[in-house]
Structure formats: structure tokens, C-alpha cells
Amino acid sequence: MAIEVRIPTILRTYTADQKKVEGSGDTIEALFADLETRHPGILDRLVDGGELRRFINVYLNDEDVRFLGGIKTSLTDGDSVTILPAVAGGAPSGNDAV
Amino acid sequence: MRYDSALAAVGNTPLVGLPRLSPSAQVRVWAKLEDRNPTGSTKDRPALHMIEQAEKNGRLTPGCTILEPTSGNTGISLAMAARLKGYRIVCVMPENTSEERRQLLAMWGAEIISSPAAGGSNTAVRIAKELATEHPDWVMLYQYGNADNAGAHYATTGPEILADLPSITHFVAGLGTTGTLMGVGRYLREHVPDVRIVAAEPRYDDVVYGLRNLDEGFVPELYDESVLTTRFSVGSEDAVTRTRELLAQEGIFAGVSTGAALHAALGVARKAERAGESADIVFIVADGGWKYLSTGVYTAATTEEAIATLQGQLWA
Numbered sequence: 001m002a003i004e005v006r007i008p009t010i011l012r013t014y015t016a017d018q019k020k021v022e023g024s025g026d027t028i029e030a031l032f033a034d035l036e037t038r039h040p041g042i043l044d045r046l047v048d049g050g051e052l053r054r055f056i057n058v059y060l061n062d063e064d065v066r067f068l069g070g071i072k073t074s075l076t077d078g079d080s081v082t083i084l085p086a087v088a089g090g091a092p093s094g095n096d097a098v
Numbered sequence: 099m100r101y102d103s104a105l106a107a108v109g110n111t112p113l114v115g116l117p118r119l120s121p122s123a124q125v126r127v128w129a130k131l132e133d134r135n136p137t138g139s140t141k142d143r144p145a146l147h148m149i150e151q152a153e154k155n156g157r158l159t160p161g162c163t164i165l166e167p168t169s170g171n172t173g174i175s176l177a178m179a180a181r182l183k184g185y186r187i188v189c190v191m192p193e194n195t196s197e198e199r200r201q202l203l204a205m206w207g208a209e210i211i212s213s214p215a216a217g218g219s220n221t222a223v224r225i226a227k228e229l230a231t232e233h234p235d236w237v238m239l240y241q242y243g244n245a246d247n248a249g250a251h252y253a254t255t256g257p258e259i260l261a262d263l264p265s266i267t268h269f270v271a272g273l274g275t276t277g278t279l280m281g282v283g284r285y286l287r288e289h290v291p292d293v294r295i296v297a298a299e300p301r302y303d304d305v306v307y308g309l310r311n312l313d314e315g316f317v318p319e320l321y322d323e324s325v326l327t328t329r330f331s332v333g334s335e336d337a338v339t340r341t342r343e344l345l346a347q348e349g350i351f352a353g354v355s356t357g358a359a360l361h362a363a364l365g366v367a368r369k370a371e372r373a374g375e376s377a378d379i380v381f382i383v384a385d386g387g388w389k390y391l392s393t394g395v396y397t398a399a400t401t402e403e404a405i406a407t408l409q410g411q412l413w414a
Contacts, residue, residue, distance in 0.1 A: 062333075062362070064331065067327065
């Protein structure tokens with residue numbers, strides 16, 4: 001099952017500077033475990049104590065997985081996952097046409 | 099429709115269906131055309147409501163100076179109302195916002211103080227707060243923390259949508275001050291069981307993101323996560339792509355932040371379609387494309403070129 005994963009700049013040291021990598025897994029947790037096999041060290045930057053790290057945001061098809069099933073969110077072939085560093089506290093950025 | 103003045107003509111905007119972009123007859127997407135307000139954006143609603151409430155409670159009196167951090171639309175709305183009502187207005191705006199916005203503000207008599215691009219709206223808010231301390235007689239309505247911002251949408255936008263589309267299942271809007279989502283969201287939750295309230299948050303490319311990271315994250319005081327059902331993060335590429343689709347397929351000429359809201363609306367539409375549910379999804383067209391013409395995103399030959407022209411710019 002191919003899932004496209006977009007990697008933020010600060011984690012590209014683990015992916016040989018690649019912006020996008022492919023992975024597989026039927027949940028976010030399984031996907032991250034799969035990434036670790038080819039990009040050792042990345043898992044520890046994403047997960048802490050079995051949960052997503054506080055300052056990491058993960059989006060499934062652009063939707064914040066914290067509003068879905070968190071690290072247990074189910075994945076389907078062809079999904080796109082985006083990893084982003086959160087601003088302090090995982091807060092919204094407050095940047096809109098305001 | 100007849101009104102006594104331009105200020106009285108705020109609101110009562112059309113809700114239009116998107117027959118080509120809706121996935122099916124069971125899953126329909128609707129656009130609330132907030133660009134049809136007097137100054138061309140949804141911000142006319144909170145701006146007028148914040149001014150009128152401040153007049154009622156005595157904070158704003160004749161001869162006052164209004165101060166506001168704004169990347170454009172709220173300042174434009176406030177400036178127009180301030181001109182008609184006789185107030186002076188000072189706007190703090192990031193230096194990397196479009197030339198059209200500066201001209202519109204100046205046209206209605208606003209004085210502009212530029213804040214550094216680094217930190218975006220967050221820096222503008224910080225500088226406005228410093229100015230408010232230096233000038234205690236100035237009145238900062240402060241859209242990020244003013245309950246009357248969300249209150250305007252609770253009192254008008256929400257009821258209009260429900261009256262036009264009682265079968266609404268999803269409401270989608272951009273996440274900025276959060277006023278639209280909080281106000282409309284609370285109203286709909288009181289009247290529509292199980293309605294889904296969906297936020298579309300702009301996500302910038304690494305260059306702008308890096309700049310913003312110089313500052314601390316900023317959560318508007320109005321934000322209450324419990325009102326939301328879910329949140330989408332929409333990158334520049336998708337926002338531009340959807341803005342151009344909305345124009346090409348449905349004839350609606352909207353600003354780039356509307357493309358982000360449409361992207362989230364189509365995301366929830368696809369999920370409803372996959373789940374075999376019927377859905378009536380309303381998203382907000384916050385403003386028209388006029389103020390963003392100079393970016394070139396509408397006239398670029400291809401979407402790829404349009405995306406390239408927007409690199410490094412704040413589009414929402």
C-alpha cells in the first residue's frame with residue numbers, strides 16, 4: 001500500500017534531503033514504523049510514548065489527524081500524509097485575510 | 099433590495115450552488131458569496147458590528163482614533179465605516195501584503211503603519227498592542243479577541259445560511275481570527291444536530307513558514323477548539339489550484355484564501371461521497387479576486403506558473 005509522505009525541512013536529514021518519500025501501513029502508527037526501517041531515527045522525532053509528539057502536526061489528505069483517530073488513524077492506498085512542525089503549542093497560526 | 103445607506107447593506111449575501119464542482123446530486127457544495135458586501139469582503143460584518151457595539155457601550159465616542167492590526171480586509175471595512183462615521187483610523191499591516199490592499203486602505207483615509215514581513219500577522223498584532231499602550235486614548239477593537247467579531251456572524255451569517263439551506267450538514271471557512279467559524283459554528287450547532295464545523299488553515303511554503311517561525315505561535319483569544327469538528331491545513335498549491343477551478347468551472351472570481359476553504363470543502367465532500375452519505379456543504383467566499391490580481395495567479399497560463407508567482411507571499 002503506497003502512501004506519499006511529505007517531510008518538513010527539519011526532518012530531511014533523515015530522508016537524504018528528499019521532500020517526499022513513500023511508505024506503507026494501514027495506520028499512521030504503522031506508516032511511521034515502516035518509515036523508520038528506511039530512515040532510521042525519524043520515528044523518535046515523530047512519536048513519544050506511543051503518541052504523536054506535541055510539536056509535530058500530521059495531516060491525512062490535509063486533515064489534522066488529531067481530529068481523526070490520532071496515531072491510530074486508518075490509511076487507504078493513495079492517501080497523502082503531511083508532517084509539519086507545529087508552532088508553539090500546536091496552535092493555529094492566525095494568518096488569514098483578517 | 100433597497101437600503102438607507104451603504105452600511106445598512108452589509109450582509110444578506112447570496113448562497114449559490116456549485117453544480118460542476120459538487121461530486122454528485124447527493125453531495126452538494128454551496129458558496130456563500132461574502133464578496134457581495136459593501137467593501138467586498140466578509141469583514142464588513144464584524145467591522146460594523148464591533149464599531150456599533152463599541153458606540154453602544156461608550157468605548158467609541160465622536161473624535162476617537164481607531165487602531166487595528168490587519169492584513170487588509172478588516173482594515174478596509176473599518177476604514178469605510180470610520181469615514182462615514184467620522185473616526186480617524188490607524189492600521190498596522192505586514193509589509194508583504196498586496197499593493198491593492200494598501201491603496202484601498204488609503205482610499206478610505208486609513209493611516210498605515212507597516213510591520214515587518216517576518217512573523218506576518220503575529221508581528222502586526224504585537225506592534226498594534228505596543229501602540230495601544232503608547233496611546234491609551236486610541237480604541238483598538240482587536241478583532242482577534244473581540245467577542246463582537248464572532249457575534250456578528252452568530253447574529254447574521256449563521257441565520258442567513260440556515261434560512262437558505264435548512265439541510266446544511268457541513269460549514270467550512272478559513273481560520274484567521276476564527277470569528278467566522280466560532281460565530282457561525284455556534285449558531286449552527288444550536289440549530290442543526292450533528293452539523294460539522296470545518297476549519298481551513300493556510301499553510302505556507304518553507305520560505306514563508308520559516309519567516310513566521312521567528313515568532314511564537316499565536317492563538318486568537320476567540321478560538322475555542324470545541325466548536326470545530328475538524329481542521330484542514332491547505333498549502334499554497336492547493337489554494338491556487340482551487341481558486342482557478344472555481345473561476346474556470348463555476349465562474350466565481352474569488353481571493354486565494356477562498357481556494358483554501360474550497361479545498362477543505364471538497365475534502366469533506368469526497369469523504370461523504372466515499373461513505374455513501376448525502377451532504378450539503380457550505381463554504382465561505384471571504385472576498386473577490388480583485389485585490390490579488392497583481393499576483394498574477396488568475397492570468398498565469400498554467401496552474402504551475404500561478405503557483406510559482408505566489409511563492410513567498412502571504413495569500414490569506
